[in-house]
Amino acid sequence: xxxxxxxxxxxxxxxxxxxxxxxxxxxxxxxxxxxxxxxxxxxxxxxxxxxxxxxxxxxxxxxxxxxxxxxxxxxxxxxxxxxxxxxxxxxxxxxxxxxxxxxxxxxxxxxxxxxxxxxxxxxxxxxxxxxxxxxxxxxxxxxxxxxxxxxxxxxxxxxxxxxxxxxxxxxxxxxxxxxxxxxxxxxxxxxxxxxxxxxxxxxxxxxxxxxxxxxxxxxxxxxxxxxxxxxxxxxxxxxxxxxxxxxxxxxxxxxxxxxxxxxxxxxxxxxxxxxxxxxxxxxxxxxxxxxxxxxx
Amino acid sequence: xxxxxxxxxxxxxxxxxxxxxxxxxxxxxxxxxxxxxxxxxxxxxxxxxxxxxxxxxxxxxxxxxxxxxxxxxxxxxxxxxxxxxxxxxxxxxxxxxxxxxxxxxxxxxxxxxxxxxxxxxxxxxxxxxxxxxxxxxxxxxxxxxxxxxxxxxxxxxxxxxxxxxxxxxxxxxxxxxxxxxxxxxxxxxxxxxxxxxxxxxxxxxxxxxxxxxxxxxxxxxxxxxxxxxxxxxxxxxxxxxxxxx
Numbered sequence: 387x388x389x390x391x392x393x394x395x396x397x398x399x400x401x402x403x404x405x406x407x408x409x410x411x412x413x414x415x416x417x418x419x420x421x422x423x424x425x426x427x428x429x430x431x432x433x434x435x436x437x438x439x440x441x442x443x444x445x446x447x448x449x450x451x452x453x454x455x456x457x458x459x460x461x462x463x464x465x466x467x468x469x470x471x472x473x474x475x476x477x478x479x480x481x482x483x484x485x486x487x488x489x490x491x492x493x494x495x496x497x498x499x500x501x502x503x504x505x506x507x508x509x510x511x512x513x514x515x516x517x518x519x520x521x522x523x524x525x526x527x528x529x530x531x532x533x534x535x536x537x538x539x540x541x542x543x544x545x546x547x548x549x550x551x552x553x554x555x556x557x558x559x560x561x562x563x564x565x566x567x568x569x570x571x572x573x574x575x576x577x578x579x580x581x582x583x584x585x586x587x588x589x590x591x592x593x594x595x596x597x598x599x600x601x602x603x604x605x606x607x608x609x610x611x612x613x614x615x616x617x618x619x620x621x622x623x624x625x626x627x628x629x630x631x632x633x634x635x636x637x638x639x640x641x642x643x644x645x646x647x648x649x650x651x652x653x654x655x656x657x658x659x660x661x662x663x664x665x666x667x668x669x670x671x672x673x674x675x676x677x678x679x680x681x682x
Numbered sequence: 683x684x685x686x687x688x689x690x691x692x693x694x695x696x697x698x699x700x701x702x703x704x705x706x707x708x709x710x711x712x713x714x715x716x717x718x719x720x721x722x723x724x725x726x727x728x729x730x731x732x733x734x735x736x737x738x739x740x741x742x743x744x745x746x747x748x749x750x751x752x753x754x755x756x757x758x759x760x761x762x763x764x765x766x767x768x769x770x771x772x773x774x775x776x777x778x779x780x781x782x783x784x785x786x787x788x789x790x791x792x793x794x795x796x797x798x799x800x801x802x803x804x805x806x807x808x809x810x811x812x813x814x815x816x817x818x819x820x821x822x823x824x825x826x827x828x829x830x831x832x833x834x835x836x837x838x839x840x841x842x843x844x845x846x847x848x849x850x851x852x853x854x855x856x857x858x859x860x861x862x863x864x865x866x867x868x869x870x871x872x873x874x875x876x877x878x879x880x881x882x883x884x885x886x887x888x889x890x891x892x893x894x895x896x897x898x899x900x901x902x903x904x905x906x907x908x909x910x911x912x913x914x915x916x917x918x919x920x921x922x923x924x925x926x927x
Contacts, residue, residue, distance in 0.1 A: 550795070557792045560781040567742065567779060568843065569767035569796040676783060 391522035393641045399597070400613075401637020402531035406538060406590030407607070407614035408621065408629035410583040413542070416559045416624045417579040420481050421615060424488035425587055426607030431492050432458035432588025433507070433595060433602050434500050440508050447508050451592050455585035462584030466577045475562070475576070496604040504601035510592060531593050535630055538586055542626055545582070555579055559624075609655050613640070616662040622675020631673060636661060693720045695754060695847050695879045696741065703740040703747030710736040712903040713749065718847070723873050723880045725890040725911065727920070728900035734883040735776055737900065738849045741881070742766055742773035753847070768796050772845035776852050778832040780839065782825030786816050789824050789835055793842030802842075809838040812868070830861040837865075841872065850882045854889065862886065866893050891915045899923075 407426060414422045422428075436454030439445045445453065465488065473480050511530030515523040546552035557565040558575045565572060594610065595602040617636045621628025636658055644654045665672060696718040704710040710733045718724045728734045740747040743763040751759040753769055761769070773779075781789050790809060794802045810817035813834045819827060824835055833853055840848060850869070854862040870893040873880055884890035891897055894911040899920060907920070914920050 553788065553792055554795065556784055556788070557781050557795075560783040561779070563744070563775065564779045564781050565792075566744070566763040567767065567773050567775065568792050568839070569764045570792075571764050 388519070388521035390642070391519050393645065394638065395522065395524055395528050397638035397641030398634055399525075399528040399531045399637070400640060401617075401634035402528075402535050403590050403594035403610065403633075404613045404617040404636050405535045405630045405633025406593065407587055407610060408618040408633045409535075409538060409542065409626055410587035410590065411614060411618045412621075412624060412626055412629045413579050413583040413586065415618070417555060417576050418475055418481075420478055420485070421618075421623075422580075422583070423482065423485040423611070424492060425583065426611030426614065427489050427492035427496070428458060428462055428584045429587030429591040430602075430604060430607045431461070431496055432584065433591035433606070434496055436588065436592050437505065437507060437602055447510060451510070451589065454592070455588045458584040458588040459581035463577050463581040466580040467573075470580070471573050471577070475572075493604050493608070500604065502604055504603040507592070507595040507600070507602045509598065510596035513598065527597055530596075534589065534593050535633075538589065539626055539630055542582070542586070546626075551575070551578060612655055612662075613637075613658045616658040616665075619662050619665050620672055622672030624676055625672070625674035628672055628674030694718070694752070695720050695722075696881065697752040697755075698741070698750065700749035701737070701740055701747060701751065702749050703736060703745055705736075705745065710903050711740060711747070714900075714903075714905055716898050716905065716908070718879055718881050721873070721877050721879055722895045723869070723882060723893055725887075725894035725897040726881065726883045726900055727885070727887050727890070727897055727914075728883075728906075729885075729923070732900040733903040734900055735851055736903075738773060738775075738851050738881070738883055742771055742849055744773070744775075767843055767845075770844075770846035771849065772840035772843050772847070773849040774836045774840045774851060774853065776855060778829070778836045780824040780827075780832050780836050782823060784824055785821050786824055786827070786835060787820040789839050790816075790842050793839035796843055805842055805844075809842070813838060830857050830865075833857060833861075833865060837869075841876075841878070846879060848878050848880045850880060852883055852885060854884060854886045862889060866890070869893055887920065888915070 407429060410425050410429070411421060414420060432454050435457050436450045439453055440447050440450035469484055470481065512526040515525050516529055517524050546556060554570045554575045555578060557568065557570055558572055562572055591607060594600060595606060613636050614633070617632035618629050620635060621632030639657055639661060640654050644651065644657050649657060694717050698714060698716050701714040702709060702711050714737060726734050726737060736745065739745045741751060743761050743766045747759060749759060750757060753771065758766060758769065781792060784792065787806065790806045791802065794805065810820070815831055816835060816838065819831070824832065827835060837853070853865055866889050869880065872878055882890055882894065891911040891914055896909065897911050897914045898908045899906045
């Protein structure tokens with residue numbers, strides 16, 4: 387029983403990272419119905435920027451995180467402007483190829499700049515345990531990760547529903563032409579989505595590697611992205627709430643179902659892919675997504 | 683109304699000369715000349731494929747075009763749609779043009795995207811008074827409305843930008859006759875009350891000319907004939923071609 391509870395806590399804290407990256411994916415998917423395969427690498431790169439700011443420039447950790455999020459947002463906005471916007475937004479294949487290219491390029495650049503060795507990442511949350519249930523312990527880290535996704539989800543919801551730029555973003559997500567006809571400039575609005583997504587992703591990676599059991603390296607998000615894509619698809623791809631539920635669910639599948647079903651941990655990635663496949667097969671709009679409606 | 687022969691006349695809201703445009707290699711418009719004076723309702727009639735929709739899309743900056751388009755004397759033929767909205771052009775595209783995933787109220791709010799004044803809520807309320815059914819459904823997704831309700835929403839959404847020129851692309855399309863009659867009655871009222879100038883593309887010549895001041899008949903991307911609405915409605919050739927009588 388204690389082990390079971392411990393696995394739940396583990397699953398939730400892993401799931402929190404998948405949820406954050408999944409929310410970043412959802413922001414871009416909502417606007418463009420495109421999955422940015424480089425989202426995990428954007429986030430990893432942002433994580434290194436935060437590490438440099440904190441360890442080499444001596445910024446306090448949370449300030450380094452915020453500055454790192456801003457820098458990633460600016461970089462993503464630049465990438466959107468130069469590599470994404472010149473292409474027809476309705477034609478997905480070239481864009482998917484570009485995001486795959488970005489995936490490889492950013493990974494390689496990070497390796498050249500920061501080398502491929504894992505590096506210790508400063509802690510973001512107090513160490514130690516908040517409470518113990520028998521032998522299972524709920525660490526401050528788990529509480530911190532769950533609080534972070536709650537804050538990010540709340541912040542994004544307010545941004546989308548209570549601000550003018552959020553309204554424009556939702557309009558562009560709904561219909562490009564009608565958005566232009568009310569005076570919205572589609573390019574900068576989508577760019578805003580890329581910037582927000584990169585910032586959220588960077589926060590996700592920081593939270594992930596702030597665990598005392600993990601380190602930051604260029605490969606850190608390669609498998610994480612698969613979990614995050616599965617999480618986003620499970621939640622419905624265009625639903626931020628769905629991304630959270632999907633992320634936590636995938637985290638729990640990984641930490642509970644995989645050991646209890648006796649699946650070797652090397653195959654836990656496969657579990658995520660199986661979840662992804664089942665969702666696409668039986669409920670393509672996910673748990674909370676907007677079903678595709680054919681309008682006549 | 684005004685001396686519409688001089689192209690520089692400030693009373694002309696829209697003055698178009700030699701308008702050409704199309705899609706990629708396909709040229710649809712072959713040099714159109716037309717104008718719309720301040721406060722007028724001008725109707726563009728024509729069969730399917732005559733270039734009516736393309737004309738509106740060229741005016742509102744949705745497609746590339748050549749020739750001269752003057753909006754209150756200012757050349758706008760290279761301006762893009764989002765900028766023209768700021769200059770007072772509102773376009774209700776064919777097939778409603780609402781934002782289906784947004785609520786009815788958000789559709790109206792986004793219609794006022796270019797505005798920075800504090801009367802947006804009051805204007806939303808005013809459109810809810812004009813179309814009470816929209817108030818009842820203000821929290822529903824626009825995509826869940828009926829065709830007639832969506833057209834009401836699309837027109838209200840366009841007018842939320844407080845345009846000086848409203849472009850309407852076949853507002854009657856796919857709607858029941860009684861709803862179409864109501865819509866057109868309302869267009870005439872809005873024109874009278876707010877002074878909004880309107881350029882309306884229609885196939886329903888009878889109804890459109892009924893509220894219009896003047897009309898143009900388009901054929902294969904050229905102006906075939908033009909004249910005051912009451913004259914066109916009695917023109918034998920037009921009656922045969924577009925009124926089915």
